[in-house]
Amino acid sequence: MSDGMAGGSTPLGPVAALRRIAFLLERAREDTYKIKAFRAAAAAILPLSPEEVAERAAAGTLADLPGVGASSAAVIAAAARGEVPERLARLEREHAGPLAAGGRELRALIRGDLHSHSDWSDGGSPLEEMAFTAIELGHEYLVLTDHSPRLRVANGLSAERLARQLGVVDAVNEHLAGSGFTLLKGIEVDILDGGELDQTDELLDRLDLRVASVHSKLKMDAGAMTRRMRSAVANPRTNVLGHCTGRLVTGNRGVRPGSEFDARTVFEACVEHDTAVEINSRPERRDPPTRLLELARDVGCLFSIDSDAHAPGQLDMLDYGCERAEDAGIDPDRIVNTWPRERLLAWANPLREAA
Known part of the structure; x- marks a missing residue:
């Protein structure tokens, strides 16, 4: 709650x-x-x-x-x-109190958050503080998704640093054993210019969940951007397409128009490859825009309502995304972070679960 x-x-x-x-x-x-x-x-x-x-x-x-x-x-x-x-x-x-007037019923169904950052990349607090706050908010799980190497401005994690972080996450979970909460291993991996993911397959395979996002060349030609995003979505290691347009609508970072791409083609690829479209709850993003959110709904996409929190208090920004999803009439069962942890992990790692 x-x-x-x-x-x-x-x-x-x-x-x-x-x-x-x-x-x-x-x-x-x-x-x-x-x-x-x-x-x-x-x-x-x-x-x-x-x-x-x-x-x-x-x-x-x-x-x-x-x-x-x-x-x-x-x-x-x-x-x-x-x-x-x-x-x-x-x-x-x-x-104090809810950040948004609507979305309260859906917010009560949300079990966790699939997109968060710690001071290992560009977040402001240790991962332990993010985990403790998530517990206090009633989360059953939080996916830690610090940035990948190419995003140097955000102190993206090299393969070596990510491997070390995974050991820290194990230690935190050992400390929290019996609490009913799990800090899940994840990444916000950059989608490179050709649609490749900015981390080794070996490390990506060790994670519980992967959010793939475009952070560079946001003004790329619409055709090239469509191919770039479709390729990333088709990668079997991609679970969530993060803040798909990259737009900024308010805030101290200024405003920025969203990328141009064939949204129907990208969302149809999400359906084909069982990749969720993120409803990014940060008020400066509101991404995807309403018309694209409704298109993804109509195409049949899964969704993930995420805070993209860079500080513990921002974990509560899920309120904004829940209000938007409820306004769009999205079935809660199509929102993957309403699912229990076991169902979420089975969806995110089908080959691991089948082994």
């Missing part, structure tokens, strides 16, 4: 209060530097005992700790006294 993290008028401990503030700031798409300050403060006091935190709060020495500033010290001190910090109370009033 959306906004499942603890909050409201219930007093939280200092670390939880700082994390909740950061979460709400991320949902509201506030400045990154503010968010990092509160997460840094949470990390700074995490190793301390409650008694030491309380003593420092009483003595006024919290800000002497590296990573703790005046604003975060005020939050910690209030929480240590068993109070709801004023900053947190204000953010709860302004930014």
